[in-house]
Amino acid sequence: MATYIVGDIQGCLDELQLLLEQVQFNSQHDQLWLAGDLVARGPKSLETLRFVRNLGDSAQVILGNHDLHLLAVSLGIHSPKPKDLTQPIFSAPDKTELLNWLRQQPLLAEHAEFVMCHAGISPQWDLATARSAAREVEAILHQGDWQWLLRNMYENQPDFWREDLRGLERYRYIINAFTRMRFCYSDGRLDMQCKRPPKDIQDPTIIPWFEVPERVTFDKPIIFGHWAALEGYHSQGLFGLDTGCVWGGCLTMLRWEDQTFFEQRSLKNK
Numbered sequence: 001m002a003t004y005i006v007g008d009i010q011g012c013l014d015e016l017q018l019l020l021e022q023v024q025f026n027s028q029h030d031q032l033w034l035a036g037d038l039v040a041r042g043p044k045s046l047e048t049l050r051f052v053r054n055l056g057d058s059a060q061v062i063l064g065n066h067d068l069h070l071l072a073v074s075l076g077i078h079s080p081k082p083k084d085l086t087q088p089i090f091s092a093p094d095k096t097e098l099l100n101w102l103r104q105q106p107l108l109a110e111h112a113e114f115v116m117c118h119a120g121i122s123p124q125w126d127l128a129t130a131r132s133a134a135r136e137v138e139a140i141l142h143q144g145d146w147q148w149l150l151r152n153m154y155e156n157q158p159d160f161w162r163e164d165l166r167g168l169e170r171y172r173y174i175i176n177a178f179t180r181m182r183f184c185y186s187d188g189r190l191d192m193q194c195k196r197p198p199k200d201i202q203d204p205t206i207i208p209w210f211e212v213p214e215r216v217t218f219d220k221p222i223i224f225g226h227w228a229a230l231e232g233y234h235s236q237g238l239f240g241l242d243t244g245c246v247w248g249g250c251l252t253m254l255r256w257e258d259q260t261f262f263e264q265r266s267l268k269n270k
Helices: 013-022 045-054 065-074 095-103 127-143 146-151 167-179
Strands: 003-006 031-034 059-061 183-185 206-208 222-224 233-235 238-240 250-255 260-265
Touching: 003 013, 013 045, 013 250, 013 260, 045 059, 045 095, 065 095, 065 146, 065 167, 127 146, 127 167
Parallel strands: 003 031, 031 059, 222 238
Antiparallel strands: 003 250, 183 206, 233 238, 250 260
C-alpha cells in the first residue's frame, strides 16, 4: 500500500491518469490524496470530478478556491471566470450528485504523518486551532446555510486572526487562509493581492506565509498546492505540490512512504 499526493489538477485528467499509470496506482490498495482545485481551467473538469468521486474511500480530497467558486457559480452567485472550462458540469445529468459530493469535502485533511490543505495554514494557528477552524466552516458547508456562506465569502477582510472573531468575519478568514493565502506581512496579516513568485518580489514587507518569523510550527509536515508560481517547494516540513500543469507546466505527485516525486508534463502544448 502506498500513499500518493498530487497538486492542483484543475481539470487536467489525462495528465493525472498518466501519472497513476506511471506509479501503477491500485485503488484496491493505494490511497490518492488531492490538494484541492480539482476543477477550473483544464479541459476535463467534469470528468475529473467523476473520476475522483468514483475512487470512493481510496481518494482524500480537500477543497480549493476554484472548487468553492464552482459551488458558488452553481448557485448563480457568480459567473464562471473567463478562463474556466466548467460549463459541462452544469449540464451534466449527475451535476447535483457531483456538486453535493464536492461540498462534503474538508478544508483540512490529516494523515497519521502529515496534514494537507490547499493554500496553507495561517501562521497564527497551531494544529489544534487549524483543525477546529476547518471543522467550523465544514459544518456549515455540509449541513448549515452553505449558500449564505458562499454568497458572502468574496472579500479580503479580516486579514488577521483573532480568537474573538465571530460569524461571517471568522468564516471568511478561515476560508481565505485555507484556500487563497500566499503572502503575509511579517506580523502574520494576510496579503491577498500578490500572486507572483517570491523571487520576483521587491517589497520587503510581504513574505510567503511559511516564512513569517513567528509562524507556529507543527510536529507534522504540511502539504499544500495553490501556488503554481513556487514551481514546487520542499523545505523544512513543507511540500508545495502545485507545479502549474494547467499553465503548461507539469503535474507533480509525491509518494509519501519514500518521499519520491513523479512528474507528468502538461499535454497542453502537444
